[in-house]
Amino acid sequence: MIKITLPDESVKEFEVGATPMDVAINISEGFARNVISAAFNGTTIETATPLTTDGTLVLYTWNDENGKKAFWHSTSHVMAQVLEEMYSGIKLTLGPAISNGFYYDVDFEDHKITDADFKKIEDRVLEISREKHEFKLRPVSKAEALEVYKDNVYKTELISNLEDGTITFCDHATFTDLCRGGHIPNTGIIKAMKVMSVAGAYWRGDEKNKQLTRVYGTSFPKQKDLTEYLELLEEAKRRDHRKLGKELELFAFSQKVGQGLPLWLPKGAALRDRLEQFLKKAQKKAGYEQVITPHIGQKELYVTSGHYAKYGADSFQPITTPAEGEEFLLKPMNCPHHCEIYNTKPWSYKDLPKRYAEFGTVYRYEQSGELHGLTRVRGFTQDDAHIFCTPEQLDEEFKKVIDLVLYVFSSLGFENFTAQISLRDKENRDKYIGSDENWEKAENAIINAAADKGLNTVVEYGEAAFYGPKLDFMVKDALGRQWQLGTIQVDYNLPERFELTYKGSDNELHRPVMIHRAPFGSMERFIAILLEHTAGNFPLWLMPEQAIILSLSEKYENYAKKVLNLLENYEIRALVDNRNETIGKKIRDAEMQKTPFMLIVGEEEEKNGTISIRRHGQEGKGNSSVTIEEFASIVDEEINKTLKVFTV
Ligand SMILES: [Zn+2]
Ligand SMILES: [Zn+2]
Numbered sequence: 001m002i003k004i005t006l007p008d009e010s011v012k013e014f015e016v017g018a019t020p021m022d023v024a025i026n027i028s029e030g031f032a033r034n035v036i037s038a039a040f041n042g043t044t045i046e047t048a049t050p051l052t053t054d055g056t057l058v059l060y061t062w063n064d065e066n067g068k069k070a071f072w073h074s075t076s077h078v079m080a081q082v083l084e085e086m087y088s089g090i091k092l093t094l095g096p097a098i099s100n101g102f103y104y105d106v107d108f109e110d111h112k113i114t115d116a117d118f119k120k121i122e123d124r125v126l127e128i129s130r131e132k133h134e135f136k137l138r139p140v141s142k143a144e145a146l147e148v149y150k151d152n153v154y155k156t157e158l159i160s161n162l163e164d165g166t167i168t169f170c171d172h173a174t175f176t177d178l179c180r181g182g183h184i185p186n187t188g189i190i191k192a193m194k195v196m197s198v199a200g201a202y203w204r205g206d207e208k209n210k211q212l213t214r215v216y217g218t219s220f221p222k223q224k225d226l227t228e229y230l231e232l233l234e235e236a237k238r239r240d241h242r243k244l245g246k247e248l249e250l251f252a253f254s255q256k257v258g259q260g261l262p263l264w265l266p267k268g269a270a271l272r273d274r275l276e277q278f279l280k281k282a283q284k285k286a287g288y289e290q291v292i293t294p295h296i297g298q299k300e301l302y303v304t305s306g307h308y309a310k311y312g313a314d315s316f317q318p319i320t321t322p323a324e325g326e327e328f329l330l331k332p333m334n335c336p337h338h339c340e341i342y343n344t345k346p347w348s349y350k351d352l353p354k355r356y357a358e359f360g361t362v363y364r365y366e367q368s369g370e371l372h373g374l375t376r377v378r379g380f381t382q383d384d385a386h387i388f389c390t391p392e393q394l395d396e397e398f399k400k401v402i403d404l405v406l407y408v409f410s411s412l413g414f415e416n417f418t419a420q421i422s423l424r425d426k427e428n429r430d431k432y433i434g435s436d437e438n439w440e441k442a443e444n445a446i447i448n449a450a451a452d453k454g455l456n457t458v459v460e461y462g463e464a465a466f467y468g469p470k471l472d473f474m475v476k477d478a479l480g481r482q483w484q485l486g487t488i489q490v491d492y493n494l495p496e497r498f499e500l501t502y503k504g505s506d507n508e509l510h511r512p513v514m515i516h517r518a519p520f521g522s523m524e525r526f527i528a529i530l531l532e533h534t535a536g537n538f539p540l541w542l543m544p545e546q547a548i549i550l551s552l553s554e555k556y557e558n559y560a561k562k563v564l565n566l567l568e569n570y571e572i573r574a575l576v577d578n579r580n581e582t583i584g585k586k587i588r589d590a591e592m593q594k595t596p597f598m599l600i601v602g603e604e605e606e607k608n609g610t611i612s613i614r615r616h617g618q619e620g621k622g623n624s625s626v627t628i629e630e631f632a633s634i635v636d637e638e639i640n641k642t643l644k645v646f647t648v
Helices: 020-027 029-034 065-086 115-130 142-148 153-160 223-238 241-247 266-285 299-305 307-314 335-342 391-411 436-452 493-497 523-534 554-569 583-592 603-608 628-642
Strands: 002-005 011-014 037-040 043-045 055-060 101-107 136-139 168-172 175-178 192-202 211-220 296-298 327-330 354-363 379-389 417-423 457-461 470-476 482-491 513-518 547-551 574-577 597-601 610-615 624-627
Touching: 011 020, 020 029, 020 055, 037 065, 055 065, 065 101, 065 115, 065 168, 065 175, 065 192, 065 211, 115 192, 142 153, 153 175, 192 223, 211 223, 241 523, 266 354, 266 379, 266 391, 266 523, 296 299, 299 307, 299 327, 299 335, 299 493, 335 354, 335 379, 335 493, 335 513, 379 391, 379 523, 391 436, 391 470, 391 482, 391 513, 417 436, 436 457, 436 470, 436 482, 482 493, 482 523, 493 513, 547 554, 547 583, 554 574, 554 597, 554 603, 554 628, 574 583, 583 597, 597 603, 597 628, 603 610, 603 624, 610 628, 624 628
Parallel strands: 002 055, 417 457, 547 574, 547 597
Antiparallel strands: 002 011, 037 043, 037 055, 101 211, 136 168, 168 175, 192 211, 296 327, 354 379, 379 513, 417 470, 470 482, 482 513, 597 610, 610 624
């Protein structure tokens, strides 16, 4: 008999050779019908793999990431089978699962796959799937594997790098592929499949190699899931921050300026400034002090911090001065600069905590292929701050930072989030810097603070950095996509490296603890996420223009200007559209700009000293006529609903 431990820590005994599926059936027949993949002692296996030793077993369904991975990877086998059928003599290479689907890299030789073929491929994949073929893993010798693939240079290369005795083939229907495993039980549960696109991809990602064709696909256990997924993709396309950023004139890129270096246009810069002012105001209340540091720093600074040893090779290379031969790096992070600010004078425990905040612009090298709009750039501004405190103050400081992060989220309409607590690996505590006692303190501070604030948390062991535990906020956007926003991180390393000290009540020198934190993360990435989350309909307090005054004709130009002046008195951001265009055209343009309030002025309004309000996206709702004063209180009320005053 063997002892199988399940995720709920229950232990059950089974005959030697029982399979994960047997274990699933033992739990319940209904559950077993949904099990599509398994992991034994942390390694993915087939649901039909015989278990021969004691161990921990996790069973996955479609609802688990690992279940989806097996589902998608298995579909890539079926698609590869169909491609081979349709284009004879092609060479298959690799077909892994990725997020939201899978791909297969294929050397199509003289064939060419086009969009017109997609439907045929999909139909055939589903036809084969309906036949419920089992996926069966079969061990083969290296010699046998090399013989089978003697005409395929790619598979031959893969096999050559494998050790004899570890090689397996996967068979289903009449198709065989070199594969280490991770499949669903049979093809029958693949009910919907779509070829998404094709793209060029170099063999092994190396541009010196031959360019292959990457065929992207996705699949689902229900047709309805596929339909929903495709709708979500369409909506994501409409909300793509690169598209919206252009339409709303927020930011741009210039090949002349350089890749990955965003240019903030006036409206975008104003928006960003508003966000900065919002956070600065809250930070001031929370006891932060603003500091400013340069965009470059001596290489030695980063040698001291350890960043150079770790990231130096993958960074922008040092800039040298012509006469002195000094070496400077573009600042990849603000922390070392802030440590040196702390070091400008001696501190007593009574002075702590010190909280230095800076909207610090940093530069990190990203390969050009990795750049993406505002989410992957080469220069960005962090809403950074570093808190230097005593170990005893950690608890309190953590709670305060959480308050600030929650304030940011609620003011910007992020309601759906979880907090991930990253702690040490329980088994392997030697790889972390800092005393056991301090770690214990910091980990408890995070756990307590999160519980105290009623956060919805997940604890990940082994996810802490080597220099300290952390708390990350994972936010779900309006399309259900997850983003990591807001990090709070404890650091025992930099205070050590920069020899930071404070005098304790015992008159001895002690090391302060450092907290890194950034509620937005970076201004660029945050604005990108906010754009996609809100589809450009930012909270009213943040909108570039809160209102636009549309005159019915040139006759009312002066009245429109008068309204604008009055709105300025109420600090409402507005514009006038006095173009010689029809009101219909003016409304359409204002809708494009997502301006929340369109204020229409004509004869009636001028006579009564009023404006006629039309809300963005509420066509046909009818306009309401109000005075400027009434309008100002409508705006005020709406702003106060989201933007509360930060209190400590
Ligand atoms: Zn496989
Ligand atoms: Zn930092």
